[in-house]
Amino acid sequence: MLNVTNISVTFNEGTLDEKKALNGIELEMAAGDFVTVIGSNGAGKSTLMNVVSGNILPDAGDVIIGGKQVVHLPEYKRSAFIGRVFQDPMAGTAPSMTIEENLAMAYSRDKKRRLKFGVTKKRKDMFRDYLKTLNLGLEDRLSAKVGLLSGGERQALSLLMATFTNPNILLLDEHTAALDPSRAELITSLTEKVVRESGLTTLMVTHNMQQALDLGNRLIMMDKGQIIFEANGEEKERLTVKDLLQEFQRIRGEQFEDDRAVLG
Amino acid sequence: MFISMFGAVESGVIYAIMALGVYLTFRVLDFPDLTVDGSFVTGASVAALSIVNGVPPILATLFALLAGFLAGCITGLLHTKGKVNALLSGILMMTALYSINLRILGQPTLSMLHETTIFKQLGSFWSVTGIDNALNSLLGVFGLDRLPSTWAILTVMAVVTVIIKLVTDFYLKTEVGLALRAIGDNKRMIRSLSANTDNLTIVGVGLSNGLVALSGALIGQLGGFADVNMGIGMIVIGLASVIIGEALFGTKTIARATLAVIGGAIIYRIIVTLALRVDFLETGDMKFITAAIVIIALVAPKVHQVQREKKRRIQKRKQLGGDSHA
Numbered sequence: 013m014l015n016v017t018n019i020s021v022t023f024n025e026g027t028l029d030e031k032k033a034l035n036g037i038e039l040e041m042a043a044g045d046f047v048t049v050i051g052s053n054g055a056g057k058s059t060l061m062n063v064v065s066g067n068i069l070p071d072a073g074d075v076i077i078g079g080k081q082v083v084h085l086p087e088y089k090r091s092a093f094i095g096r097v098f099q100d101p102m103a104g105t106a107p108s109m110t111i112e113e114n115l116a117m118a119y120s121r122d123k124k125r126r127l128k129f130g131v132t133k134k135r136k137d138m139f140r141d142y143l144k145t146l147n148l149g150l151e152d153r154l155s156a157k158v159g160l161l162s163g164g165e166r167q168a169l170s171l172l173m174a175t176f177t178n179p180n181i182l183l184l185d186e187h188t189a190a191l192d193p194s195r196a197e198l199i200t201s202l203t204e205k206v207v208r209e210s211g212l213t214t215l216m217v218t219h220n221m222q223q224a225l226d227l228g229n230r231l232i233m234m235d236k237g238q239i240i241f242e243a244n245g246e247e248k249e250r251l252t253v254k255d256l257l258q259e260f261q262r263i264r265g266e267q268f269e270d271d272r273a274v275l276g
Numbered sequence: 277m278f279i280s281m282f283g284a285v286e287s288g289v290i291y292a293i294m295a296l297g298v299y300l301t302f303r304v305l306d307f308p309d310l311t312v313d314g315s316f317v318t319g320a321s322v323a324a325l326s327i328v329n330g331v332p333p334i335l336a337t338l339f340a341l342l343a344g345f346l347a348g349c350i351t352g353l354l355h356t357k358g359k360v361n362a363l364l365s366g367i368l369m370m371t372a373l374y375s376i377n378l379r380i381l382g383q384p385t386l387s388m389l390h391e392t393t394i395f396k397q398l399g400s401f402w403s404v405t406g407i408d409n410a411l412n413s414l415l416g417v418f419g420l421d422r423l424p425s426t427w428a429i430l431t432v433m434a435v436v437t438v439i440i441k442l443v444t445d446f447y448l449k450t451e452v453g454l455a456l457r458a459i460g461d462n463k464r465m466i467r468s469l470s471a472n473t474d475n476l477t478i479v480g481v482g483l484s485n486g487l488v489a490l491s492g493a494l495i496g497q498l499g500g501f502a503d504v505n506m507g508i509g510m511i512v513i514g515l516a517s518v519i520i521g522e523a524l525f526g527t528k529t530i531a532r533a534t535l536a537v538i539g540g541a542i543i544y545r546i547i548v549t550l551a552l553r554v555d556f557l558e559t560g561d562m563k564f565i566t567a568a569i570v571i572i573a574l575v576a577p578k579v580h581q582v583q584r585e586k587k588r589r590i591q592k593r594k595q596l597g598g599d600s601h602a
């Protein structure tokens with residue numbers, strides 16, 4: 013479904029600030045694969061997501077989705093078949109618009125936007141059914157402004173908006189990191205449920221190693237712009253947080269720098 | 277007094293179309309578009325030139341709308357594709373339009389006094405209905421001696437403005453319109469939902485200036501001339517209308533907000549009319565007053581908020597046992 017080959021990204025090339033953020037990344041994901049991505053700060057995880065989403069044009073390499081080369085396709089076109097949830101709960105929804113209007117905008121993702129009412133009776137019923145799956149009571153607040161929702165509720169809505177049109181690829185970049193533990197737990201379980209039920213091909217960045225182990229069928233560890241470790245299927249099932257830390261130390265010969273990861 | 281109030285409402289209803297345009301950019305797109313000062317005159321100029329050259333007034337007015345739309349699109353292009361700062365792209369376009377407007381007019385002022393304008397046509401059609409007599413005799417009962425010469429303009433323009441409002445309301449609720457509103461609310465999100473924000477912005481700024489130019493064309497025909505300087509400060513007037521309307525009538529829904537903008541435009545004209553009756557004020561002072569209204573409307577809520585927060589803190593400190601140095 014997603015083929016990322018030999019991707020390199022350098023920021024500020026030729027200046028003192030030159031930074032090689034990605035260095036020859038190779039990643040192949042079959043339809044329905046759920047890959048969790050871990051790695052220290054600055055490892056290049058977000059940059060990889062931005063390359064897949066079309067936010068950043070890589071210096072080299074291809075991005076192939078469903079057999080189609082999309083590396084030159086601008087972000088807004090690519091997002092017809094890529095769903096995305098950001099770390100910031102405020103980023104994925106429009107605060108001064110209502111829940112139903114936000115959902116209507118997401119519903120138009122893979123269709124041509126026309127001069128017809130975005131929110132119709134039929135769509136409202138559909139939105140209500142989708143919202144019920146969140147179990148947050150949002151189905152009774154269709155015409156409430158999204159700005160009134162809590163961060164967790166907004167992130168749950170963002171997740172729904174990113175997934176309910178069944179995009180080819182789902183990108184999650186630390187989408188639970190800005191929430192308190194109980195809400196993060198809620199979003200994590202919703203993510204697990206949505207991805208399982210719709211069989212979405214998913215790439216999820218997290219700093220929480222336990223979360224990276226609990227979710228998905230594959231795991232990759234990134235450092236300094238490279239994928240330094242990979243575990244699939246049963247091999248991943250058997251992994252523990254301790255294994256991951258040891259693995260990192262063995263490959264890089266240094267301590268995993270991120271305290272958050274250890275505590276998580 | 278009644279006559280001048282009548283005139284204020286009459287022109288207010290026409291200026292409301294301009295205010296709706298300003299609402300589209302400032303509020304919906306969150307794009308502070310200063311093209312308005314130029315495109316308002318472009319509208320008046322294109323209409324005047326067309327009419328003087330024998331184009332039917334209704335067509336001339338539509339030309340004006342189109343010209344404003346194009347001007348707005350160019351501002352939008354400058355900002356989105358040219359990556360020019362929003363304020364600057366409007367200022368550049370406004371400046372360029374000044375010269376263009378002068379070219380269109382061929383002289384600083386073009387008179388339409390001896391031409392058939394849309395309102396003269398309307399008047400001759402209207403007089404057959406006898407509505408004026410009926411309404412004026414009704415008013416005569418109240419002992420008003422000086423009565424409006426025609427109700428045609430007010431009535432028809434009110435209908436036109438309301439139709440434009442309803443179309444705007446509809447547009448902003450369509451799939452395209454939702455995406456347009458999201459640009460002003462959360463641009464990054466709507467891009468991640470596969471909307472071409474550049475094109476939407478260009479069209480949005482275009483539509484806004486189309487309305488502004490339409491308003492300019494109608495104001496020009498109402499006054500019987502187009503003048504290259506008639507747009508100076510128009511953007512501030514538009515803003516004042518939007519802000520006054522929002523403050524008085526609320527913004528709970530789109531339909532409410534657009535109605536508020538129309539109300540704001542009319543009230544603004546009434547304020548101007550009243551201010552001009554004050555002895556020590558001159559016509560030239562109006563721009564200052566308008567700017568003052570906008571400044572107060574922008575600053576007052578913030579100051580109020582800060583004050584309230586401060587008061588709350590002081591109260592809380594007192595509750596917690598007071599300051600030891602007090």
Ligand SMILES: Nc1ncnc2c1ncn2[C@@H]1O[C@H](COP(=O)(O)OP(=O)(O)OP(=O)(O)O)[C@@H](O)[C@H]1O
Pocket residue numbers: 023024031032033051052053054055056057058059060
């Ligand atoms: N727009 C940019 N301009 C310059 N440098 C950048 C830019 N974006 C990212 N970088 C640099 O590229 C490197 C990789 O950044 P990236 O955001 O991908 O890391 P990350 O793995 O997501 O880290 P984190 O865990 O902190 O989110 C970092 O060193 C970062 O400073």
Ligand SMILES: [Mg+2]
Pocket residue numbers: 057058059185
């Ligand atoms: Mg990151």
